[in-house]
Every structure is written in structure tokens, then in C-alpha cells.
Amino acid sequence: MKHFIAYLIILLSHTAIFSQNITARLIDKNTQNPIPFAAIKTAEFDGVISNEEGYFTLIEDKDQNDITISCLGYKNKTLTIQEIKSLNFLITLEESINELNTVYVSNKRPNADSIIARVRQNISKNYDTKLYKHEIFSRETAYMDFDKLDFEIEKASHVKKKNLESANKSLDSLSKAVVQSKTKHFKDFKADLFVNDSSNSKIKVYKAAELVDQKNNLSIEEVQSRAQHVILKYLDTTLTYKLKTGLFKIEDSLSLKDEDRKEHNKNEYEVKELNGQANNLLKRSQFNENSMLSKIVDADLYEYSFVDVSYFNNELIYIINYKPKRSKSKYTGKLFIADNTYAITKVDFEFADGKRGNKFNLKLILGVKYIENMRKGTVIYRKDTLNKYQPQYIKFEEGRYFYVSRPLKFIENSLEKNKTSFDFTIEGNIITKQELLLNSSTKINLDLFNKLTEEKSVPYVKLNKYDSAIWGQDKTIEPLTEMKEFKVED
Numbered sequence: 001m002k003h004f005i006a007y008l009i010i011l012l013s014h015t016a017i018f019s020q021n022i023t024a025r026l027i028d029k030n031t032q033n034p035i036p037f038a039a040i041k042t043a044e045f046d047g048v049i050s051n052e053e054g055y056f057t058l059i060e061d062k063d064q065n066d067i068t069i070s071c072l073g074y075k076n077k078t079l080t081i082q083e084i085k086s087l088n089f090l091i092t093l094e095e096s097i098n099e100l101n102t103v104y105v106s107n108k109r110p111n112a113d114s115i116i117a118r119v120r121q122n123i124s125k126n127y128d129t130k131l132y133k134h135e136i137f138s139r140e141t142a143y144m145d146f147d148k149l150d151f152e153i154e155k156a157s158h159v160k161k162k163n164l165e166s167a168n169k170s171l172d173s174l175s176k177a178v179v180q181s182k183t184k185h186f187k188d189f190k191a192d193l194f195v196n197d198s199s200n201s202k203i204k205v206y207k208a209a210e211l212v213d214q215k216n217n218l219s220i221e222e223v224q225s226r227a228q229h230v231i232l233k234y235l236d237t238t239l240t241y242k243l244k245t246g247l248f249k250i251e252d253s254l255s256l257k258d259e260d261r262k263e264h265n266k267n268e269y270e271v272k273e274l275n276g277q278a279n280n281l282l283k284r285s286q287f288n289e290n291s292m293l294s295k296i297v298d299a300d301l302y303e304y305s306f307v308d309v310s311y312f313n314n315e316l317i318y319i320i321n322y323k324p325k326r327s328k329s330k331y332t333g334k335l336f337i338a339d340n341t342y343a344i345t346k347v348d349f350e351f352a353d354g355k356r357g358n359k360f361n362l363k364l365i366l367g368v369k370y371i372e373n374m375r376k377g378t379v380i381y382r383k384d385t386l387n388k389y390q391p392q393y394i395k396f397e398e399g400r401y402f403y404v405s406r407p408l409k410f411i412e413n414s415l416e417k418n419k420t421s422f423d424f425t426i427e428g429n430i431i432t433k434q435e436l437l438l439n440s441s442t443k444i445n446l447d448l449f450n451k452l453t454e455e456k457s458v459p460y461v462k463l464n465k466y467d468s469a470i471w472g473q474d475k476t477i478e479p480l481t482e483m484k485e486f487k488v489e490d
Contacts, residue, residue: 021468022081023478024089026054026069035093037380037393038071045385045440048475049393055478057468069093072312072336072346096311112304112320116335118342119297126343128388129286131446134193135439137476138278141483144183146428149175151227154407156420163234170230171422178223186211186483189269189460190474193278194449198288202452203275208460209470213488220404220426227424228408232256235410235420242411253413268457275454281436285347285379285391292331293347293379296322301329310336312345323352330355330375343381343389350376357398367405367425374399374431390441396434403427439475464488 026035034054041047042058043065050056050071058067060081067084069077074093084091151171156164189208195201228243233256235241243251287294295301307319316339323332329352336346351357357372377396381389405425412418461470465487466479 020060021057022060022084022089023055023057024084024087024091026050026056026071026091026093028074029092029094035071035074037378038069038074038093039380039382039392041068041070048439049380049437049477051478051480053480057476057478059473070313072317073310075311076313110306110309110318112306113299115306115318115320115337115342116297116299116304119335119337119344122342123287123297126341126389127287128386129195129288130197131444131449132195132390132441133444134195134282134390134441136193136278137190137437137439137474138188138274138281139435139477139479140185140187140277141433141435142183142185142187143431144185144428145430146179146181146223146426148425148427149178149223150425151175151422153231153420153422158416158418159234159420167231167234170233171227174223174226174230184213184482184486186466186479186486187460188471188476189274189458190471190476191274191278193275193282194444194452195279195282196446196449198283198286198291201275201279202449202454203271203278204452205269205271205274205455205458207471207474208269208274208458209463210460211463211466211483211486220402223426224408224424227422228254229256231410231420231422236412240413242413244409244411245406254410267462268459271455271458274458277434278436281394281396281434282391284377284396285381285394292349293344295329296331296333296335296347296349297344301326302331304335307334309339312336312338315340317345324355330357341389345381345389347379348377350374363403363405367403369401369403371401372398373401384441386443391436391438393438394434394436397431399429399431401429435477437475437477 026038027033028035034050034052036050036052036054038050038054038056039047040050040056040058048056048058058081066078066080069079069091071093073096075096077091077093079087079091151168151174153164153168153171159167187208187210189205191203191205193201193203232241232254237256240253240255241251243254284292301324302322303325305321307321310317310319318335318337318339320335320337321333322335324330331349332352333347333349335344337343338345351374357375359371361369361371363369375396375398377394379391379395380393382392384390403426405423408422408424410420463470466484468476468479
């Protein structure tokens with residue numbers, strides 16, 4: 001950890017001396033609305049992307065070449081850093097006017113099914129996923145909203161009435177505090193993701209940061225743990241306890257001392273989990289077997305309709321709507337397809353009406369219910385140095401409803417084996433938004449991949465409020481206002 005902090009100090013000092021970050025915003029010239037997901041190109045294969053509010057950040061460099069801004073449906077704009085400053089960091093883009101009749105001599109509209117057929121024919125030509133190194137920046141934003149939380153001690157004959165009343169009062173206070181809290185969590189990390197194939201990847205994490213109010217860091221497990229801690233205070237604190245739910249033993253020697261000594265915050269992430277998070281997101285944007293994108297361009301599963309044409313970097317783009325044709329098809333959205341290569345340059349997706357993700361309902365048997373009721377996102381592609389299309393930005397949002405109701409029983413590890421039983425019921429919604437910015441994608445060989453070793457864990461910096469200085473000259477996703485304004489209250 002000492003080495004990590006020292007590295008940050010050196011990096012920040014270097015950044016302060018030699019460079020300065022500038023943040024600007026893109027808006028529509030006519031509507032004044034922010035323009036999200038625009039490409040801000042600083043070199044042929046380098047640049048950043050504007051966030052959902054139209055903001056982006058660049059590193060000011062005296063040797064910086066012209067900056068080209070391009071966005072689907074808008075005219076390209078080329079500026080210098082000085083010109084951006086003279087505009088007071090507010091840049092307007094002018095909409096490209098689509099004149100379909102000037103593009104096509106005949107009055108015949110393009111056929112959506114024919115365009116999708118050409119997309120499938122050109123997949124191997126346009127995309128390559130094996131043996132790549134991706135320089136990535138990842139951000140995860142999680143929200144948890146509790147609708148219901150009930151605790152009730154059902155049986156505790158060996159506990160004094162006064163203690164029982166105090167325990168129930170404490171549990172009631174905890175319940176109200178949890179329901180009123182609006183848990184929000186931000187997790188960022190910068191890494192190199194090395195991909196052999198869709199099922200085999202390794203990651204090297206350089207920096208990680210977490211922004212969370214620890215007092216309101218409330219997962220289902222954390223809420224249950226806090227309730228257990230309250231109950232332990234009013235039991236015989238000289239004893240240890242078995243904790244059971246139904247027929248299953250959860251803990252064998254739980255005690256108040258053990259609770260106090262638990263290290264809830266080691267300030268470390270499991271690297272394996274970060275690898276899985278990044279690679280799973282990447283796979284959603286690629287044409288792997290049974291992947292989301294492969295299914296969306298399957299004419300047996302989806303039906304397509306031509307919407308319009310647009311322009312990106314002076315290139316004609318077809319806009320195609322898609323919706324489910326079969327019951328097992330889940331998504332609806334838009335595909336943006338380049339006229340000259342028939343590559344998908346952007347895809348928007350969300351659950352179609354009536355569609356859901358994973359779900360199970362064992363409410364009556366095990367007291368558990370789970371429904372993935374929202375899924376949506378956007379993927380934007382650009383060409384790499386080998387003229388293959390790679391994701392530049394991936395956004396994936398999920399919404400999940402949960403209900404957990406379980407009886408918990410404390411059993412003394414003593415001759416008397418006194419028991420304390422209480423019911424635990426929790427209900428609410430979790431929304432998770434994952435973003436992945438791929439700053440570059442380069443080919444590697446199998447020998448390099450095989451020689452790579454992955455660390456088991458990586459330290460992260462815990463922040464009380466957002467601090468852009470921690471990333472120095474790294475290319476990141478500009479945070480939304482909610483993240484910039486978030487801070488932990490003392």
C-alpha cells in the first residue's frame with residue numbers, strides 16, 4: 001500500500017508540473033441540448049468520448065494537434081485547445097441534414113433485411129476479437145433502494161424482557177435508517193485487459209478508486225450483518241453462537257468480539273472479479289457464439305425496419321430498427337451500419353415490452369424472489385490500427401427487483417443451547433450501470449498472453465468525494481454531475 005501511495009504522489013506531482021486538464025461540453029447548436037457519446041479525436045487512434053451530459057476532459061499539451069469532434073448525425077468540427085478556451089469550453093455542433101433523395105437516384109428505400117444480411121456476411125472481415133490487448137477505464141455505478149425492511153425477534157425466552165425491548169427498538173431504528181437511505185456506490189479502475197478468446201482473459205490493474213458513503217453502504221448481506229450485530233449485544237457476550245437459517249448453518253462460532261474484529265474494509269479488490277466484470281462487458285459487444293450481438297443480427301430471431309440515413313465522419317450510416325420475432329428474443333433498439341463496410345458502428349438495446357432477464361420465484365418455499373426487470377445499453381465502435389472495428393465505449397445498465405425473507409436462529413455454544421429466533425425480510429430494487437472505455441486495442445501474440453500472470457488482489461483508494469487529480473493524465477470517462485457532487489457526510 002505504501003508503494004501505491006508513493007506512486008500516486010509522484011504521478012500527481014508530475015502532472016501538476018507538465019500538464020493541465022481542461023473540461024468542455026458539447027451541445028446542439030439549435031436545441032442547446034447536451035450531445036452524449038461524441039468522439040473527441042486527438043490523434044489517429046487516440047481520443048476520448050463525451051459523457052451522457054456532453055462533458056469530456058482532455059490533457060492540455062503545448063504540442064497538441066488539432067482536435068476533431070465527430071458524432072452521429074452532426075457535422076465534424078476541428079478545433080485547437082486555444083479555440084476551445086475562447087469558446088468558454090462550450091462547443092456547439094451543427095446537425096447534418098439527411099437528404100435521402102440526394103443519396104439514392106431511385107425512389108426505392110434501402111431494404112433493412114438486405115443490409116442486415118450484408119452485416120452478417122462481413123462479420124469476419126470487420127471484426128476480430130482474439131489475442132488483443134485493450135487499454136481500459138472502467139466505471140461502475142450502483143444504486144440500491146429498499147422498499148421494505150422488517151426485523152422481528154420471535155423467541156428469546158432466556159433474554160430479559162428489558163433487553164428484548166431494547167433490541168427490538170434498535171432493530172426498528174436500523175430498519176427505518178436503511179429504508180430511508182439511498183445507497184449509491186462508484187467504483188473506477190484503469191487496467192490493461194488481455195484477451196485470448198471469449199472465455200480466456202487476464203488483467204493488469206494499475207489504479208483503482210472507490211467513492212462510497214460507508215455508513216450507507218448497504219448490501220443485503222451488510223444489512224443482515226448489522227441486524228445480527230444488534231442482537232448479539234443483548235445476548236450473553238461471553239459465549240459464541242451458531243447461526244442457522246432453516247436447515248442451513250451460516251456461522252459456527254459467531255460472537256460480538258468476532259463482529260468487532262472483522263475487517264470489512266481492506267481497501268482491496270479481487271483482481272479476478274475485476275477481470276470478470278470487464279471481460280463480460282466486452283463480450284456483450286462482440287460477435288461470439290450465442291452473444292447478444294450475434295443474436296440481434298440473426299434474421300430468424302429478429303425483424304428489421306429501415307428508419308433513415310445519417311452521417312458520421314462524412315460516411316453514410318444506415319439506421320435500422322429491430323424488434324423480437326421469436327419468444328426467446330429479448331431486445332429492441334437501433335443498429336447504425338456503415339454503408340461502405342456494412343459494419344455496425346453503434347448499437348442501442350433494451351428489453352422489449354414484456355421481456356425480462358433472469359428470474360426465479362421461490363417466495364413460498366424459500367422466501368426468495370428475484371426478477372431482472374431492466375436491461376439497456378449502448379456500444380460504440382471505431383477502427384483499430386488493423387482496420388478492424390473494436391468497441392470504444394460500452395454502457396450496460398441492469399435493474400433487479402429482490403425479495404428475501406428468512407428465519408434466523410442464534411444457538412448458544414453451551415450446555416443449555418438457548419435459542420434466539422428472529423425473522424428477516426427485505427425488499428427493494430438494485431440498479432447497476434457499468435461503463436467501459438477502451439482507449440486503445442492492439443494485437444498481441446499467444447506467447448505474450450501465456451507469459452502473463454494475474455495478481456490476486458489490488459489496492460484501491462477510498463475517496464470521500466470525487467477527485468479528478470487521482471487519474472493524472474489517464475484518459476477516463478468524465479463523471480456525471482451526481483458523481484461530482486457526491487460526498488460523504490461526517
